[in-house]
Amino acid sequence: MASHIGKLPVAIPAGVEVTINGQEFSAKGPKGSDAFEIPEGITAQVENNEVVLTPADDERSTRAKHGLARSIVASIVKGVHDGYxxxxxxxxxxxRAQLKGKSxxxxxxxSHTITVDPPEGISFEVPDANTVIVNGTDKQAVGQAAANIRKLRAPEPYKGKxxxxxxxxxxxxxGKAGK
Incomplete structure (x- = not known):
């Protein structure tokens, strides 16, 4: 029995080019390109403008990787088309924050300012002094960059700063009870 998530095909939107070479999956779209190594025991092919992943055997570890691989492929396709x-x-x-070049x-x-450089494939926007937007094609990299920025001064529970x-x-x- 295969994974319920893994059975679902991944639709390829217009403008996205998908290449499967053995276990190497790559997608190229208007926002950029990304690649993923599909785990052993899972095969992928393009059928009717959709990516279909199938497990080679019914081993438990392959079934677990089947759903994960499908989710990663779907996030790559969405990332190169729409971005995150x-x-x-x-x-x-x-x-406050302000853009200095790409940083x-x-x-x-x-007592000092903190400068954050964008990781590869990530870009920053600062629409105003109190808002920062982290953009990129890789869902995990965007989330990690945002988490690293949040970690600079995590919100505190008393004033919410x-x-x-x-x-x-x-x-x-x-806060403390007043006298």
Whole structure:
């Protein structure tokens, strides 16, 4: 029995070119290109403008990798066609970000500024001083770059100051009881 997720074909949108060479899967689209090594025991082929992955045997480890491989292939196809982005908000008096070339310079209440260079395949946007958008074709790399930026000054629970994801809610704690 194969994976329920792995059985689903991955639709290839217009403008995306998919190449399968043995176990090497690669996709090229308007936003860039990406590649993935399909695990042993799983075969992939393009049928009717869709990528279909099939397990060679019914071994438990192959079934587990089957669904994972299909999910990774789907995220690569979506990434080269649409791209991924994470929006971060900076909350706090005097906390701000500004673009310096391709890098971002943060003022986060420390005695110094912090400069963050984008990893390969990642780009930054700073629409205003309190918003940073991380863009790229690789879902994992975009998430990791956003997490690294958030880690510079994680939101604290008392005043909510720090860098947070745009859709994140910070659970606030009550401060000391006043006399």
């Amino acid at each position: 982005s994470k929006k971060l908000q900076i909350v706090g008096t005097g906390y 971002i310079e943060f003022s986060l209440g420390y 720090g860098i947070k994801y745009a859709d994140e809610r910070i659970r606030r704690k009550a």
